Amino acid sequence: MPLWHLYVPEDAFTDEDMADLANRITDIYSSPEAMENWGFWFPRFYTSVIFNEVKPERFIVGGKPRDKFIQIEVVHIAGGEPDSDRTPNERAAEYTGLTETELMEKYYQVVYPKLKPYIEDRGYEWEMHVENAPAHSWRIDGQVAPFPGSKDWDRWFEDDRASARTYT
Amino acid sequence: MPLWHLYVPEDAFTDEDMADLANRITDIYSSPEAMENWGFWFPRFYTSVIFNEVKPERFIVGGKPRDKFIQIEVVHIAGGEPDSDRTPNERAAEYTGLTETELMEKYYQVVYPKLKPYIEDRGYEWEMHVENAPAHSWRIDGQVAPFPGSKDWDRWFEDDRASARTYT
Amino acid sequence: MPLWHLYVPEDAFTDEDMADLANRITDIYSSPEAMENWGFWFPRFYTSVIFNEVKPERFIVGGKPRDKFIQIEVVHIAGGEPDSDRTPNERAAEYTGLTETELMEKYYQVVYPKLKPYIEDRGYEWEMHVENAPAHSWRIDGQVAPFPGSKDWDRWFEDDRASARTYT
Numbered sequence A, B, C: 001m002p003l004w005h006l007y008v009p010e011d012a013f014t015d016e017d018m019a020d021l022a023n024r025i026t027d028i029y030s031s032p033e034a035m036e037n038w039g040f041w042f043p044r045f046y047t048s049v050i051f052n053e054v055k056p057e058r059f060i061v062g063g064k065p066r067d068k069f070i071q072i073e074v075v076h077i078a079g080g081e082p083d084s085d086r087t088p089n090e091r092a093a094e095y096t097g098l099t100e101t102e103l104m105e106k107y108y109q110v111v112y113p114k115l116k117p118y119i120e121d122r123g124y125e126w127e128m129h130v131e132n133a134p135a136h137s138w139r140i141d142g143q144v145a146p147f148p149g150s151k152d153w154d155r156w157f158e159d160d161r162a163s164a165r166t167y168t
Helices: A015-029 A032-038 A088-096 A100-115 A151-159 B015-029 B032-038 B088-096 B100-115 B151-159 C015-029 C032-038 C088-096 C100-115 C151-159
Strands: A003-009 A048-054 A059-061 A069-077 A125-133 B003-009 B048-054 B059-061 B069-077 B125-133 C003-009 C048-054 C059-061 C069-077 C125-133
Touching (some): A015 A032, A015 A048, A015 A100, A015 C059, A048 B048, A048 C048, A048 C069, A059 A069, A069 B048, A069 C125, A088 A100, A100 A125, A125 B069, A125 C125, B015 B048, B015 B100, B048 C048, B059 B069, B069 C048, B088 B100, B100 B125, B125 C069, B125 C125, C015 C032, C015 C100, C032 C088, C059 C069, C088 C100, C100 C125
Parallel strands (some): A003 A048, A069 A125, C003 C048, C069 C125
Antiparallel strands (some): A003 A069, A059 B048, B003 B069, B059 C048, C003 C069
16 A cells, blocks of 8 residues: 556557556655655655556547546555554654645646656546555455564565564 | 446447436436435546456456456445535435434435346346545546536536636 | 455456455454454455556556566445444454454454465465444445344345345
């Protein structure tokens, strides 16, 4: 998590486009900019981006098949580790001093320029929304994600992959 | 939004079937019938319908591969525009005088005959559910959806596409 | 429901692998073990498992295309039948005497060994989460799922398929 599903026309993007766009999306959550914006910087491997191919006749908006439309569905896990009493959202709200609606406005101010070169600038219309899933339901390689700043977090961050928790 | 994902067997539907079924689905939210049922009538382009092809050996129900099963997943945005204090759901509840459970019963009374000719009448079994996503997380072409009755709403409705908000 | 979406590399699994893995997943909810763990035993056809194929260049984790990663998204309907005042979750909590977080820990203790032979033991990394959807939004073949122990439940269970409710 975060998990991004993009439903895109077949052949909309080259492999290089997709890798670059996925890196731009990952930067939203994992970069000096993320730290400045949200007060955190996730391990990069937390962000999964899946480009689902859709044929125009199978992608119908307002009753009309579309070949220039991209649907984006994002899932955020609205929490830190289940046994912690502070969530990343709470951290972000505390750090930014924003309400949840204001936080989403700021979020889209960050998201929009990341997507623009590959979506709007290429003439695609797009729709996007973000859902939240419960923190205690999340596992990576069967492990509970560690709390930011813990030794487990530091190791996952450096290795850029999950490993057995030590709970230190 | 609304966003409909249908997971259907390959070759279940012709292109004409899919366009017609998507139009029937769009009518649930955008038609004189929608206005009568829910007290609103969305711009047609709000409704996205994606037909995801699944091979029988990849679609397993109760442990058995199925070639006559359709899974339907719907996302509704349970809100008007983030800065408004009344949601479409509240509008619908006020208009209909129903509880949320009663509202879903009425919803399926509308949905069922829309789907019947393409699903039940063709011998498909089907399962469906509806999830709600937070209103402040939703954007079309990067824009916040306007409040019903506003000038922005009227323009989006007439053009049947999003355009830059004027907030009038 | 439950509904499992697995996003897997093309050719990760044979048809036999998928049928066996889906049966193992179904056992989580429908088996003597399920009864012992959660206090219920669903009809097997309640569990849908969809294996969505993803090409490596379309499955990007931390900005890097992956051919050994599996994303698992599960939807649970957090309720019994809409007109009942007790949910399966409440039943499970009552039966197990656990908090929701503890219930998820127990859940993954059951899930992990079911998935291990096909995922971890084959060198796949994996991420998983579970979302809950509202009970009153759920239909099978247009029918509201019956309350456990009712005549309708018993018939659905024996037939391993939905049929018109009698509400007895």
